[in-house]
Amino acid sequence: MAEYDNLCKILAEKYPRDFTRWLLNQEPRTIEILKTELSIEPIRADSVTFLQTENRILHLEFQTTIKSQKPISLRMLDYYVRLTRKYQVPVTQVVIFLQETSNEIAFTEEYVSEVTTHRFRVIRMWEQDSALFLSNFALLPLAPLTRTDSAQALLSQVAEEIAKIPDIETRQNTAAYTEILAGLKFEKDFIRQLFREEIMQESVIYQDILHQGEQKEALKYTLRLVNRRFGEIDLLIIERLQVLSTEQLEGLG
Template sequence: MAEYDNLCKILAEKYPLDFTRWLLNQEPQKIEILKTELSIEPIRADSVTFLQTENRILHLEFQTTVKSQKPISLRMLDYYVRLTRKYQIPVTQVVIFLQETSDAIAFTNEYVSEVTTHRYRVIRMWEQDSALFLSNLALLPLAPLTQTDSPQTLLSQIAQEIAKIPDIETRQNTAAYTEILAGLKFEQDLILQLLREETMQESVIYQHILQKGEQKEAFKYTLRLLNRRFGKIDSLIIERLQLLSTEQLESLGEGFLDFSNISDLVAWLEQNTSG
């Protein structure tokens, strides 16, 4: 499970400004990634991130599992004391649990002993609204872990957002990050079906064709996508698809990822055409 924690650390250090905005709800004038020698547990070093703004340190820990050599709450106290002693500025600590669990540790935000109480923030990704993550490139790979009643709809929305990324390398990297983290929550078949980079690249081309109003080319791409999704399409259905306008093909292109089988396509045609 460490690979998931490490990936989140990579994202936080790749996009420190976005993570700081999200977790501190402020716009820092400057931000620095601290490469400080404070590691308490070497095995956890790949999941701990320290970001310093002009007046605060943000200490992030990503947790896929609640298991830990040292209790998480005690570790947070230990880091707090070390960071405060070394930098002498306020410290905000956030533990982000990635995978849904009912374990009490994921719902604990303090260390308590006879003489000491230390509090920190806890974020459970499965309780978070997806809207923020869908609208932010840096946070987009975390979107599959957010709250949803419809996994297929959420993954379709994520795929659409990834498809909008203009830079090819960034789009490919974001798709890879997202696919890995989605594996914590969804079946691999569903992930490959909706987040596969090749499909998203076709989506970009498809939207470009639609914008140019080339109905014949749009039909060809629509048919290609449907064939890959459901196998060879019946000739009677193809005839009905050929009669669709550019606007109808655009609507179908947005909706077909929600189809479970060919009967959903037939139902869509019944609802959206007169033939």
Template structure:
């Protein structure tokens, strides 16, 4: 599954946490808006729209700066469509998960002649990890935050995850952290750190230790995809869940992209039949 789609999953499951983090205050209520806007529909795969009482929060998770259409144009397009529909103030935040590999300038606005539209850009690698570590829903992002000693930060994130009392939440955050860590750390580093003493009580850790890291990654992908499918098309029958659990990682990654176009359970069944 794409890294930005994983972030979309987290922000839509825990919208109040993300809204409080990015707006600097805890809103009275937060709801997730549909990610398809009128006129010509946009498939907003790595985008989350949250509505607080008096503001729309538009989150755009990005790994690569080069997109088509360009990111700055998309931000303007989203703003116009959102404002036309909701007539409410809009805060747009692009969350960059990984620094660019070259010296390319990171744009913070769209400008052509007299048309100018600005939006916020958060460079996650420049952000302090402290606030992220206080909230389980944000912990997976902490491993990509600023650190003089990145490996030490990742170990700290893993330690904080191990303290989560709710078993299901702990497993979910653990899996998401492991996936996002792949943006910054080598597989060898991840393997060593996630097998540290602090995680020996984790059920997920025991599964990875016994079945191998590849199997652990597969289980993490399955858990996230099943949750996304439940949000997208409703409850998934047990037999279909079992079929998904037996998919390999390449097939799971393909399903993670394809499910963005699903509207009903029948769409999922047709996709599985086509394998």
């Protein structure tokens, strides 16, 4: 389900101020999107965003599934140490779980070992009040995943809010974002009743997400082959593989 995590990363980097207001409850004077070059697991970088305000780094990690080769809590400690060492400013870390689950991983907010305890925030979208998300088109695509007594009524309300967006391109892209994320919770037929198919087809962002998802899968497959053949490979080689197209990766495989 990498396409869902990747979409949330796109949203956070497209609307960094809105995500900062939501998660830090403050208005940043300056904000910068940092590269995800700190990742020692390049495949994981598709769901990680680093936003730097004037005095803090906001580290966001989006999660659809709870399966991970390295525990999420350990990964958060790993990032925290490297971010602190490199930038020497306070770091706020937030793991955002998109799809409802009762698994304890979604309710774990710290890493604990014999000598270390590291804490981070966890947001479970299904517990969030929908009002905040309905009132901000930057966060609107996440609204279908929020708390509600009537999921269908909520999605209908989301569609109504999208229809009010005056700019055509923004409206198309927001509809595309929303339809994709709503797929985590709703049947496709019901989603299509509310969102016209042509909006999805016209959305450049939607097409980009589809292509990125295909490229990510091809990259994962190629890296598995390379690791199996040569063992652990240099990070520089991995970075060169990341920029190849789906077709180039398939040919290399």
